[in-house]
Amino acid sequence: MRRVTSRRPRRSYAPGVTAASTLTPHPRPAGARRREALRAALREAGLDALLVTDLVNVRYLAGFTGSNAALLVHAGDGPGDEARTVLATDGRYTTQAGAETPDLPLLVERACGPALLGATTAAAVGFDSAHVTVDALDTLTAATAADLRRAPGLVERLRAVKDDAEIDALRLACAAADAALAGTIAAGALAAGHTERDVARDLEERMVAHGATGPAFETIVASGGNSAIPHHRPSDAPLADGDLVTMDFGALVDGYHSDMTRTVLVGPEAAVADWQREIYALVDAAAAAGRAALRPGVATAEIDAAARDVIAAAGYGEYFVHPVGHGVGLVIHEAPAMGSTATATLEAGMTVTVEPGVYLPGRGGVRIEDTLVVTGSGAEPLTASTRDLLVLG
Numbered sequence: 047m048r049r050v051t052s053r054r055p056r057r058s059y060a061p062g063v064t065a066a067s068t069l070t071p072h073p074r075p076a077g078a079r080r081r082e083a084l085r086a087a088l089r090e091a092g093l094d095a096l097l098v099t100d101l102v103n104v105r106y107l108a109g110f111t112g113s114n115a116a117l118l119v120h121a122g123d124g125p126g127d128e129a130r131t132v133l134a135t136d137g138r139y140t141t142q143a144g145a146e147t148p149d150l151p152l153l154v155e156r157a158c159g160p161a162l163l164g165a166t167t168a169a170a171v172g173f174d175s176a177h178v179t180v181d182a183l184d185t186l187t188a189a190t191a192a193d194l195r196r197a198p199g200l201v202e203r204l205r206a207v208k209d210d211a212e213i214d215a216l217r218l219a220c221a222a223a224d225a226a227l228a229g230t231i232a233a234g235a236l237a238a239g240h241t242e243r244d245v246a247r248d249l250e251e252r253m254v255a256h257g258a259t260g261p262a263f264e265t266i267v268a269s270g271g272n273s274a275i276p277h278h279r280p281s282d283a284p285l286a287d288g289d290l291v292t293m294d295f296g297a298l299v300d301g302y303h304s305d306m307t308r309t310v311l312v313g314p315e316a317a318v319a320d321w322q323r324e325i326y327a328l329v330d331a332a333a334a335a336g337r338a339a340l341r342p343g344v345a346t347a348e349i350d351a352a353a354r355d356v357i358a359a360a361g362y363g364e365y366f367v368h369p370v371g372h373g374v375g376l377v378i379h380e381a382p383a384m385g386s387t388a389t390a391t392l393e394a395g396m397t398v399t400v401e402p403g404v405y406l407p408g409r410g411g412v413r414i415e416d417t418l419v420v421t422g423s424g425a426e427p428l429t430a431s432t433r434d435l436l437v438l439g
């Protein structure tokens with residue numbers, strides 16, 4: 047049994063009375079603008095509609111944050127085509143859908159994707175093939191006579207370029223992480239005897255105290271030899287004088303993820319070894335070269351090369367073992383890809399990380415990572431913490 051409920055506000059006005067909303071222009075909801083952009087992409091791809099089943103993509107296009115949902119967007123550019131966009135979710139979320147997505151008709155059904163397909167007459171329907179399992183595809187195919195076509199990445203490509211509200215959310219997420227690090231340093235938590243886990247917990251609690259709903263991902267704190275492991279999990283290892291300590295962490299604000307890494311040195315100045323200063327300065331220079339290369343029209347692979355060339359020229363190329371960065375937004379790693387084999391090109395409004403590192407197995411490593419937004423002529427860092435080598439006793 048399907049129930050399509052129109053959530054469209056119905057207004058009736060006495061003849062000659064003008065609706066207040068026609069007198070005062072107000073910005074259209076972000077979802078409507080994004081769906082319009084998606085419709086243009088669908089027409090270009092030769093699709094009549096797109097079935098969106100990835101929950102992050104549903105959130106981006108419709109504002110709905112429940113755990114079971116799908117969205118059907120029709121491709122046409124006529125005035126009635128937006129009206130044919132339907133959100134589906136199950137009975138647990140009827141109230142939430144009304145609050146979060148009041149501008150779309152709602153189909154209440156547990157099997158959201160098949161229900162939406164069963165209700166459309168579109169002939170060529172794309173689906174989020176990067177997110178649909180083989181079993182789920184069988185179920186979708188059985189639900190429709192439409193020609194189901196793989197359409198990976200259509201929404202992800204739109205998501206790569208952020209609007210002002212998204213950049214504001216990322217700015218707040220970056221600020222929460224910056225404030226957390228400042229607090230952790232001021233509290234003396236980065237000192238010999240404290241464990242990696244202590245530091246991770248301290249950073250995460252402070253991010254929440256500064257407005258985050260939680261950490262953006264599992265916080266990495268890696269000390270001493272562990273700092274040579276790019277994605278080390280915090281352990282009960284105590285920090286010791288002379289340790290490099292790499293902290294890679296971020297805050298989640300309104301669904302948006304910040305991502306930063308700072309490496310500090312624990313101990314008195316006398317405990318700092320020359321090799322540590324050397325690789326710190328090298329990574330700092332590589333990160334600066336990567337950031338300086340960011341601007342619209344540049345291939346992301348060139349950002350990787352800009353940072354990697356600095357490290358390779360110093361003879362440490364084999365110790366920089368990961369891509370220079372990644373896009374970041376509603377997901378911690380999203381488009382554009384930024385590695386040496388990436389094929390993306392930067393556009394204004396993309397939010398990306400630049401995070402070169404040098405990792406000397408068994409000895410230690412350094413990574414410096416900022417989140418930035420590409421602007422019309424370059425890039426603006428959203429991460430504000432100092433990149434100077436901090437030696438903390």
Ligand code: ZN
Nearest residue numbers: 294295305306
């Ligand atoms: Zn990171």
Ligand code: ZN
Nearest residue numbers: 305399401415
């Ligand atoms: Zn990152």
